[in-house]
Amino acid sequence: MIDTITEYLHILVPLGVASILAFYFLIPKRVGKDAPPIVKSTSSIPIIGTALEFGASPMNMVRRCYEQYGPVYTVPILNNRMTFLIGPEAQEPFFKLNDDVLSPQEVYSFMKPVFGPGVVYDATKKNRQVQFQSMANGLRSSRLRCYVGKIEKETVAFLKGWGNEGTIDIFDALSELTILTASRCLHGDDVRETLFREVSELYADLDHGVTPLSVFFPNAPTQAHFKRNRARKEMVKLFSKIIAARRANKGKSDGTDILSIFLDIRYKDGTLITDEEVTGLLIALLFAGQHTSCITSTWTSLFIMNNPHVLEKVMKEQSDILDDKPFGYDSVNEMKYLHDCMREALRLCPPLCLLMRHVKKDVKLTANHTTYVIPKGDTVLVSPTVSMRLDSTFPDADTFIPERYGPGREEHKQPYAYMAFGGGVHSCMGQAFGFLQVKTILSVILRQYEFKMVADKMPICDFEAMVVGPKGDCTVTYKKRTD
Ligand code: HEM
Numbered sequence: 136m137i138d139t140i141t142e143y144l145h146i147l148v149p150l151g152v153a154s155i156l157a158f159y160f161l162i163p164k165r166v167g168k169d170a171p172p173i174v175k176s177t178s179s180i181p182i183i184g185t186a187l188e189f190g191a192s193p194m195n196m197v198r199r200c201y202e203q204y205g206p207v208y209t210v211p212i213l214n215n216r217m218t219f220l221i222g223p224e225a226q227e228p229f230f231k232l233n234d235d236v237l238s239p240q241e242v243y244s245f246m247k248p249v250f251g252p253g254v255v256y257d258a259t260k261k262n263r264q265v266q267f268q269s270m271a272n273g274l275r276s277s278r279l280r281c282y283v284g285k286i287e288k289e290t291v292a293f294l295k296g297w298g299n300e301g302t303i304d305i306f307d308a309l310s311e312l313t314i315l316t317a318s319r320c321l322h323g324d325d326v327r328e329t330l331f332r333e334v335s336e337l338y339a340d341l342d343h344g345v346t347p348l349s350v351f352f353p354n355a356p357t358q359a360h361f362k363r364n365r366a367r368k369e370m371v372k373l374f375s376k377i378i379a380a381r382r383a384n385k386g387k388s389d390g391t392d393i394l395s396i397f398l399d400i401r402y403k404d405g406t407l408i409t410d411e412e413v414t415g416l417l418i419a420l421l422f423a424g425q426h427t428s429c430i431t432s433t434w435t436s437l438f439i440m441n442n443p444h445v446l447e448k449v450m451k452e453q454s455d456i457l458d459d460k461p462f463g464y465d466s467v468n469e470m471k472y473l474h475d476c477m478r479e480a481l482r483l484c485p486p487l488c489l490l491m492r493h494v495k496k497d498v499k500l501t502a503n504h505t506t507y508v509i510p511k512g513d514t515v516l517v518s519p520t521v522s523m524r525l526d527s528t529f530p531d532a533d534t535f536i537p538e539r540y541g542p543g544r545e546e547h548k549q550p551y552a553y554m555a556f557g558g559g560v561h562s563c564m565g566q567a568f569g570f571l572q573v574k575t576i577l578s579v580i581l582r583q584y585e586f587k588m589v590a591d592k593m594p595i596c597d598f599e600a601m602v603v604g605p606k607g608d609c610t611v612t613y614k615k616r617t618d
Contacts, residue, residue, distance in 0.1 A: 169499075169508040171207045171218055174200045186212045194488060194598055197221070197521045206502040209513070213351070216513045218494075221522055223551040225502035229492065229517050230551055230559030237492035239561060242514060245353040248360070249341050249422065251367055254415030262402050266416060267564070269400050273321075273393035274568050280464045281391040282568070283575055286316045287462060290579040299615045302589070306433045306609040309576070313429035314338070314421075316572055321420055323392030326377060333373060338421060340366035345601055370418065375410040393420065424565045424572075426602035427486045432573040433605055434480040437593060438535045439577075440586045440611065445537060448472055453582055467574050475537035477573055478547065481555035483535060485519035486602045490557055492516075519554045520596070520603070528552045584613040 166173075176184030177199070188196050189212055197219060200208050206225035209218045220226050229237065240256045247257045258266060272278075293312050297303075314335055319327045326334060344363020348355055378398050397416050400408040439446050452472045460466045491514055498509040509515060524532045529539065529546055539546045547553035556563035563569070594607030 166510060167508055169506055170510060171209045171507050172204045173209050173211060174204055185210050192598070194518070194520050194596075197489075197518050201521060205505070207500070207505075207507045207509075216510075218509050218513045218515050220500075220502075220515060220517050222502070222525060223522075223528060223549060225500065226517050226522065226551045226554070226558075228498055228500045229490070229515060230554075230557070230562075232498065233560055236494070236496050236498060237515060238495050239492055241493035242491040245350050246345070246419075246422070248349075248353050248364060249345060249367065250419050251371070251411050251415035253409070253412050255419050258412075265400060265402050266412075269396050270393075270416070270420065270564050273396045274564055276567065278391060278393075279567055279571055281389075282320045283462075283464045283467055283571060285319045286572055286575040287579055289316045289319055290576050294580065294583055297584070297613065300613060302610060302612050304609050305436060305586075305611045306429070306605055309432045309436070310425075310429040312576060313432065313572070314425055316576065317421060317425055317428070319392075320568075320572075321393045321417060321424075323394050324389065325380070326394070330373060330377070334370070337366040337370045337373070338418075338425075341370070341418060342422075342425075347601070367414075367418070371411050371414045374414040374417065378410050378413060393417070420565070423563075424569065426604065427565075428569050428572050430484070430486045430602065430604040431477060431481055431569065432576055433609060434484045435477045435573060436577060436580070436586070437588065437605070437609070437611075438480050438483075439476055439581070440588060441593065442535060445476060445535070449476060449581065453578060457582075462578070464571075467571060467578065470574055470578065471541075472537060473574050473577065474570060475540040477570065477577075478540055478553075478555070479535055479537045482523045482529065482553065483533075484596050484603070484605070485523065485555045486604065487555075487557075488518060488520040488596075488598060488603045490517050490519070490554075517554065522554060523552075583616060585616055586611045586613050 174185065176188045178184035178188050180187060185196075189210065196210070200210065200219065201221045206222045207218065207220055209216050211217070220229055234240070243256050246255075250257065253262065255263060255266060290312060293315065315327070315331070318331055318334065322334065340362045344359045344366070346357075346359055348357065349360070354360065374394075377394070381395070381398060394413070394417060397408065397413045400413075402408070439449055449472060452470055456466050456469050460469075494509055494511055494513040494515050497511050498515070500507055500509070523529060526532045528549065529552070538544065551558060556566045556569075589610040589612060590608035592607075594605035594609055596603050597606030599606075
């Protein structure tokens with residue numbers, strides 16, 4: 136309780152002061168004549184009204200401003216000018232421009248206490264390139280081939296505890312299963328089999344250490360931050376032991392996990408990566424892929440079980456493909472309709488609702504026949520949640536229609552329109568892994584069980600969470616298939 140009050144005070148006091156300063160000193164100074172329009176809040180409270188409106192319902196505000204001001208507009212929040220680009224045309228520069236113009240480093244720097252020093256956005260440009268290249272190597276298709284069998288095995292073992300029928304919270308169950316599969320593929324058999332409980336407990340403390348407060352004050356003295364810092368240090372100790380054992384050839388690993396790539400990283404000047412940095416990279420991947428994947432598998436399964444005609448098509452595809460082919464990388468890749476169900480669940484409920492960059496040089500863009508110049512120093516944002524629900528881009532945008540990606544429609548191919556995985560230079564590195572992981576899990580589960588949602592309506596998106604998951608009743612009943 137005290138922690139919660141401290142969190143609010145930490146937000147509200149500086150928020151008020153910073154907004155007053157911003158209003159009087161920052162905003163009028165920097166804008167040129169082509170700067171985007173500055174939005175007015177619907178709240179009657181002066182100066183901090185926009186921050187309060189945004190805090191209360193961020194996506195409603197983004198949508199309202201789009202309808203009122205058009206595709207490009209600026210919301211003054213705290214001491215920041217937040218400039219939104221909504222719709223494919225306005226979003227183009229966000230995905231096209233490189234880090235020298237639109238940089239992710241400054242806006243995601245609040246993750247440094249989680250990943251540790253020298254990792255990803257805290258690394259030098261040269262070291263970051265090497266780290267990203269190693270991540271990409273670990274997630275390329277030759278590696279993914281080995282992962283399908285591992286994910287299938289984990290899922291089958293997990294389902295053994297379910298019995299013939301029962302009731303579960305599907306979101307909780309898929310969260311548990313996702314971290315088991317991620318640990319097997321990212322960390323390796325040794326970690327998964329001997330240290331999984333310790334790793335997942337420490338991960339939970341790291342995860343709870345990233346709150347809305349952390350974005351503004353990553354080192355505020357709260358209980359959650361203390362636990363986060365302790366957990367990262369413990370995680371480094373744990374992985375240092377594994378790394379030492381692997382280096383002495385005593386670790387149990389088949390060499391296909393991503394840890395085995397990270398521990399061999401050498402930077403361009405010849406230095407070997409430190410154990411702390413290896414651990415930080417593993418944490419970064421778990422952060423990028425854990426919530427996103429389990430949220431996606433939850434929404435996809437809920438949409439499928441709530442649409443009988445979709446379920447029928449999914450099951451037909453399963454039997455058509457698996458009747459004459461063993462389950463594996465190739466057959467999962469052939470499951471196009473399941474792929475489109477996942478893609479559509481992501482369009483309606485993307486786990487990342489806002490993507491951000493810091494503007495390092497003025498950016499000129501044209502949208503809706505108007506030219507804008509976004510001034511250096513702004514934070515620029517795009518919103519997968521709002522943009523992917525525009526009827527002008529995805530007709531009947533609020534309805535779950537996997538067929539929109541099929542032959543004759545292919546709506547995801549419109550430039551800069553489909554953005555659940557971002558796009559351009561920083562598009563998701565784990566996209567192929569995420570598809571494979573979620574599809575493998577759902578294929579195994581749906582072939583074994585029939586499901587029914589207990590509540591009579593779908594959950595809604597939880598915009599209070601850092602990664603947007605379902606809010607509401609996710610309880611389902613399941614029964615073993617007999618067919
Ligand atoms: C269905 C699940 C997933 C979704 C919806 C998703 C979404 C995204 C999005 C929107 C971005 C762009 C962020 C930005 O532009 O600021 C991103 C980046 C990234 N994702 Fe994913 N992701 C998923 C799964 C994964 C998985 C499983 C991994 C790794 C195992 C992963 C690793 C990454 C990495 C490393 C980046 C940073 C790329 C860069 O900055 O260059 N993601 N993801």
